[in-house]
Amino acid sequence: MEPANRLRNDELMLLPPLVEPDAVLHADEIRRYARQLAIPGIGSVGQRRLKRARVLCVGAGGLGSCALPYLAAAGVGTIGIVEFDTVDESNLQRQIIHGSSDVGRLKIDSAREALCEINPWVEVITHPHALDSSNAVAIFSEYDLAIDGADNFATRYALNDAAIGLRKPYVWGSVRHFEGQAAVFWPGTGPCLRCLYPQPPAQGGPCGGVLGAVCATIGAIQVTEAVKLLTGVGESLVGSLVVYDALTLTHRKFSLARDPACPGCAQVA
Numbered sequence: 007m008e009p010a011n012r013l014r015n016d017e018l019m020l021l022p023p024l025v026e027p028d029a030v031l032h033a034d035e036i037r038r039y040a041r042q043l044a045i046p047g048i049g050s051v052g053q054r055r056l057k058r059a060r061v062l063c064v065g066a067g068g069l070g071s072c073a074l075p076y077l078a079a080a081g082v083g084t085i086g087i088v089e090f091d092t093v094d095e096s097n098l099q100r101q102i103i104h105g106s107s108d109v110g111r112l113k114i115d116s117a118r119e120a121l122c123e124i125n126p127w128v129e130v131i132t133h134p135h136a137l138d139s140s141n142a143v144a145i146f147s148e149y150d151l152a153i154d155g156a157d158n159f160a161t162r163y164a165l166n167d168a169a170i171g172l173r174k175p176y177v178w179g180s181v182r183h184f185e186g187q188a189a190v191f192w193p194g195t196g197p198c199l200r201c202l203y204p205q206p207p208a209q210g211g212p213c214g215g216v217l218g219a220v221c222a223t224i225g226a227i228q229v230t231e232a233v234k235l236l237t238g239v240g241e242s243l244v245g246s247l248v249v250y251d252a253l254t255l256t257h258r259k260f261s262l263a264r265d266p267a268c269p270g271c272a273q274v275a
Contacts, residue, residue, distance in 0.1 A: 020241060021235065021238065023237055024150055024151060024238070025058050025059045027051050027052075027054035027057075027058060028083070031050060031053060031054060034127070035053075038081070038125070039053050039081050042080065052239065055238075056082050057081055057127075058083055059082050059083055059084070059151075059236045060082075060083065060084040060150050061082050061149060061151055062085075062086040062087075062088065062151070063086065063152070063155055064088045064153065064165055065088065065156050065157065065161075066087055066101070066104075066113040067157055068157070068216060068221040068225075069154075069155035069221055069224060069225045069228065070087070070103075070117075071100075071103035071104060071113075071221075072102060072224075072226065073179075073225040073226075074087065074120075075102075075103060076226065077121075077153075077232065078124045078125040081128070082232075084129045084149075085121060085128055085130050086149055087114055087130065087133065088145060089113045089117065089132075089134065090114075090134060092110060093108045093110065093112075097113075100217075100218030101221075102218070103116065118132055133145055138161070138164050142164040143172065145168075146165065146168045146169065146172055146176075149174075151174060151175045151176055151232060152174070152176035152177070153176065153179075153229070153232060155179065159203070159206035166191060169192070170274060173192075175190055175195070177190050177231045177232050178199060179224040179225065179227070182214070183217070184220060184251065185220070185249065185251055186223060186224035186250040187224070187248065187250070188224050188227045188243065189247045190235070193271040195244055196264065197245065197262050197268070197271070200265075200268050201264055201265040220250070223250055224250065227250075245261060245263075246259060246262060247259070247260045247261075
């Protein structure tokens with residue numbers, strides 16, 4: 007999972023909030039989000055931005071099932087899920103949004119029910135099919151940003167290419183064995199996935215094996231980056247790549263440059 011050789015040491019950009027705040031928080035919401043409202047930089051305005059936000063999660067598997075509950079708990083107002091697969095018993099070791107009673111069900115159904123239980127103030131929109139080059143733009147266009155929880159590079163590239171056309175950001179993640187990676191790709195503002203991986207790496211298919219807690223770590227990073235983009239808090243991972251190694255409990259952070267010869271975003275201004 008080593009990245010391509012286009013890494014540099016640049017200053018990160020401080021980005022404005024991605025969405026405008028909603029008009030009001032109701033009393034029930036204020037009680038629910040009290041500990042989040044107390045965070046410097048979020049407060050009422052940031053929480054109202056989250057309420058208005060629309061976030062798409064591609065996949066309800068290892069990464070998606072860890073990211074989705076925290077999106078709902080944080081108060082992201084509209085959450086879209088793209089997923090076509092059914093729950094298998096082998097999924098339960100890491101795909102924590104699903105339970106034993108969900109085996110054989112569509113993942114999108116069990117995920118939707120779980121999110122509605124976590125936060126009834128959240129609207130959940132389901133897209134019960136695979137994301138590919140024929141539908142990615144139409145689906146992503148309905149949302150402010152996306153979280154990439156896909157397990158294959160065909161889907162990842164489809165989302166990336168849609169982001170290029172729409173000039174929208176998405177939070178990418180990848181896990182394998184004891185290692186994970188995370189980045190924010192925003193074509194036109196920073197690099198895209200094809201700048202990092204012009205071609206799929208050798209292990210470009212399903213992960214083949216991963217410690218469930220690594221999915222949780224990377225999924226939590228993805229949600230944190232989404233919240234930062236939506237509210238304008240902190241420094242985004244746009245233009246950066248984080249590599250997490252659970253065996254040594256270390257994070258390495260690289261700066262990632264746009265590739266002037268990128269097959270995806272080279273022509274994006």
